[in-house]
Amino acid sequence: MNALPALLLLGVVLATAGPRLLARARWTEREPVLALWAWQCLVVAALLCCGLALLLTAAAAWPEVRTLLFSGAPRGVEAAYGIPLSRPWAIAVAALLAVGGARTALALGAEVRSARALRRHRLRELRLRAPELPSGLERVRRPAAAERLVVLESAKPNAWSLPGPATRLVVTTGALHRLSDRELAAVLEHERGHVRARHHWLLQCAEALNNGFPGAGIFRLFREQVGRLVELSADDSAARRHGRLATAVALVELNTAHGPVPHCPGLLDQVPGRVERLLAGEPRLPVARRLRLTAATLAALSAPLALVFAPGLRVLF
Numbered sequence: 001m002n003a004l005p006a007l008l009l010l011g012v013v014l015a016t017a018g019p020r021l022l023a024r025a026r027w028t029e030r031e032p033v034l035a036l037w038a039w040q041c042l043v044v045a046a047l048l049c050c051g052l053a054l055l056l057t058a059a060a061a062w063p064e065v066r067t068l069l070f071s072g073a074p075r076g077v078e079a080a081y082g083i084p085l086s087r088p089w090a091i092a093v094a095a096l097l098a099v100g101g102a103r104t105a106l107a108l109g110a111e112v113r114s115a116r117a118l119r120r121h122r123l124r125e126l127r128l129r130a131p132e133l134p135s136g137l138e139r140v141r142r143p144a145a146a147e148r149l150v151v152l153e154s155a156k157p158n159a160w161s162l163p164g165p166a167t168r169l170v171v172t173t174g175a176l177h178r179l180s181d182r183e184l185a186a187v188l189e190h191e192r193g194h195v196r197a198r199h200h201w202l203l204q205c206a207e208a209l210n211n212g213f214p215g216a217g218i219f220r221l222f223r224e225q226v227g228r229l230v231e232l233s234a235d236d237s238a239a240r241r242h243g244r245l246a247t248a249v250a251l252v253e254l255n256t257a258h259g260p261v262p263h264c265p266g267l268l269d270q271v272p273g274r275v276e277r278l279l280a281g282e283p284r285l286p287v288a289r290r291l292r293l294t295a296a297t298l299a300a301l302s303a304p305l306a307l308v309f310a311p312g313l314r315v316l317f
Helices: 003-024 032-061 061-069 087-129 135-141 173-178 181-196 197-213 217-242 244-255 268-280 286-314
Strands: 147-152 159-162 167-172
Touching: 003 032, 003 217, 003 286, 032 061, 032 087, 032 197, 032 217, 032 286, 087 147, 087 159, 087 167, 087 197, 135 217, 147 173, 147 181, 159 181, 167 173, 167 181, 173 181, 181 197, 181 217, 181 244, 197 217, 217 244, 217 268, 244 268
Parallel strands: 147 167
Antiparallel strands: 159 167
């Protein structure tokens, strides 16, 4: 099969069947980190199919692009990439794929700007409600650290993290009064788990893709599943250090007094399932199965590259 139709067909399969299969998989709750990796590879593979197809159609539509793309290639390689499209159709397909690429770039840029503005706003709020010590006193009190613990006066038990160059771990006095020492340590470790794994970057990418292509099921499911899996991953990080019971109790204590979470719709609905999962304590998947899942994920990621290089490699070998 020619590389272009194969890429488009693979992209359709990855964007339709792949997300449904992954969303229904039962193993993801036992291996949330591996599941996050699988979702990222699936989305990147689908985007790779579109990007590589754009290159091939642009080469078929404009001789200048074709010359640039195959400059320095051995004899016969360029002919192996004959595109089964007339020039008007090639231009139309290339334009359609280029619009998709532009929308992706614009959505990612808008999400980054929005996230930065939100972080600046929250930092201003923190400085107003919990002013930091002058720099001289801060150095006397403790050495510079990669994170700062901020305590806010509020009767509502809550805790969250504000990632950045100097990460803020924020906890309210209501949480301090309601949680035991071990439960509080589990909550803080949960937030540290989010920061260490850069979950905020992943959530921003998922939100940007969903906003850029609101009708695409792959990006809708990607956003939903990432929002769930990052919480399971952070729960596991807290449970490994402070125990499943302390982490589950802390989840219940922090969320029983909450109403809807403004920036995380549906997050509160996940709490009962997360608590049940922690208390059930199911073991991780066997190593052999984890290796098979990792290999399948890497195969999906490398498939677009294999398809696009296959015609040239057949000529050379």
